[in-house]
Amino acid sequence: MNREDTVKNRHFLADKRWVFPLFIAGLIAGVILTSSFMKSADSSLLCSVANIRSSSQAVAENSATPIQLQAIVHYATSRIVxxxxxxxxxxxxxxxxxxxxxxxxxxxxxxxxxxxxxxxxxxxxxxxxxxxxxxxxxxxxxxxxxxxxxxxxxxxxxxxxxxxxxxxxxxxxxxxxxxxxxxxxxxxxxxxxxxxxxxxxxxxxxxxxxxxxxxxxxxxxxxxxxxxxxxxxxxxxxxxxxxxxxxxxxxxxxxxxxxxxxxxxxxxxxxxxxxxxxxxxxxxxxxxxxx
Known part of the structure; x- marks a missing residue:
């Protein structure tokens, strides 16, 4: 293996250590998006039957919580899995x-x-x-x-x-x-x-x-x-x-x-x-x- 290939291989291994933390961050983000979509759909359905929720309230309920945002940043920037x-x-x-x-x-x-x-x-x-x-x-x-x-x-x-x-x-x-x-x-x-x-x-x-x-x-x-x-x-x-x-x-x-x-x-x-x-x-x- 020549020097160029060795350097590329080292870069690949280094990048590989980041895969799981990034995946966990993506997983949490995906759960937030999925939950938000489902809650929005439920809210729209309920509103079509009876106007019991304000739009501002629905937006607040569908927003990511501070702990979720912190978790995304943490796992996206850490090698600890x-x-x-x-x-x-x-x-x-x-x-x-x-x-x-x-x-x-x-x-x-x-x-x-x-x-x-x-x-x-x-x-x-x-x-x-x-x-x-x-x-x-x-x-x-x-x-x-x-x-x-x-x-x-x-x-x-x-x-x-x-x-x-x-x-x-x-x-x-x-x-x-x-x-x-x-x-x-x-x-x-x-x-x-x-x-x-x-x-x-x-x-x-x-x-x-x-x-x-x-x-x-x-x-x-x-x-x-x-x-x-x-x-x-x-x-x-x-x-x-x-x-x-x-x-x-x-x-x-x-x-x-x-x-x-x-x-x-x-x-x-x-x-x-x-x-x-x-x-x-x-x-x-x-x-x-x-x-």
């Missing part, structure tokens, strides 16, 4: 297109947080992060994000013992399980912000806490608690739960134990998507097993 692949992101995006604005709970605060918030405009997107210093770092550049630092009381190395504990502790059983103040059930997330317990979450993304070394919190309690919240849902419809890193043993084992294979509706890459009905909508919801 979201942790998930485009295929994995698309699974959640398809649900957000139908459910947004909604209550979206995300375990983990990361490089994709601006994206998730912008894809749920006018909704409530809340992030839970185990590292308080990281929360400060992220919010310094994106203060409009809604995030809480939280503490977990489990460790990855306890995974097997936690499964044994759950099977013998009545306060962990699906018919009895609750979260706030449930100290007896070691898998229940306790001591979290009130918003975590008081909000009925439509979508739950589990992409944290850390689960790749023995002393890490692991995602056991997050998976269990997501299942409990979904089963206790009072509103209509299912709870969408997205679990990342299912190639790891603990994530897969706890997903099959609490989120249930029968509720798994899609699998892309390392992401599983579950649609979990409330206990009231289940044909059978008694006993000591979630599935």
């Amino acid at each position: 979201p942790q998930q692949s485009f295929g994995e992101i698309s699974v959640t995006l398809d649900v957000l297109k139908k459910r947004s604005p909604c209550n979206f709970l995300v375990f983990g605060l990361g490089y994709d947080s601006l994206m998730w918030t912008s894809l749920n405009p006018n909704g409530n997107t809340t992030f839970l992060e185990e590292d308080p210093k990281w929360v400060q770092t992220v919010l310094k550049d994106a203060p409009s994000l809604h995030a809480h630092p939280v503490k977990y009381r489990t460790q990855l190395q306890e995974a097997d013992r936690l499964l044994t504990h759950y099977r013998s502790e009545p306060s962990c059983f699906p018919s009895e399980a609750y979260l706030r103040g449930n100290e007896k059930c070691k898998l229940a997330l306790t001591g979290f912000p009130d918003e975590f317990y008081d909000t009925e979450w439509d979508l739950i993304m589990i992409d944290a806490p850390r689960g790749y070394f023995p002393e890490a919190p692991g995602r056991m309690a997050a998976i269990f608690s997501a299942a409990v919240m979904a089963r206790n849902r009072k509103g209509p419809g299912v709870t969408h739960v997205f679990l990342h890193d299912v190639d790891r043993k603990v994530e897969k084992t706890f997903a099959e134990e609490f989120l249930c294979r029968k509720y798994l509706v899609k699998s892309v890459g390392r992401l599983w998507h579950f649609e979990i009905p409330s206990a009231a909508d289940m044909s059978s919801h008694g006993g000591a097993n979630f599935c």
Whole structure:
């Protein structure tokens, strides 16, 4: 390869690193345009039936939110990309297109947080992060994000013992399980912000806490608690739960134990998507097993 070809190849590789961030920025812009078009069409239809909206109000509703504009600029000018692949992101995006604005709970605060918030405009997107210093770092550049630092009381190395504990502790059983103040059930997330317990979450993304070394919190309690919240849902419809890193043993084992294979509706890459009905909508919801 001559010098000219080498230079061209280096330029190609450098340009390639920009492809995904630009694609994410384009994705967000596309969602804004699509949403705006659909809302404009709905507004026109409603106005033809009854003049209930002013044109200025319709324009305001169809405008991009500040967080969406910030996300477009951020991803268009940064080489730092979201942790998930485009295929994995698309699974959640398809649900957000139908459910947004909604209550979206995300375990983990990361490089994709601006994206998730912008894809749920006018909704409530809340992030839970185990590292308080990281929360400060992220919010310094994106203060409009809604995030809480939280503490977990489990460790990855306890995974097997936690499964044994759950099977013998009545306060962990699906018919009895609750979260706030449930100290007896070691898998229940306790001591979290009130918003975590008081909000009925439509979508739950589990992409944290850390689960790749023995002393890490692991995602056991997050998976269990997501299942409990979904089963206790009072509103209509299912709870969408997205679990990342299912190639790891603990994530897969706890997903099959609490989120249930029968509720798994899609699998892309390392992401599983579950649609979990409330206990009231289940044909059978008694006993000591979630599935």
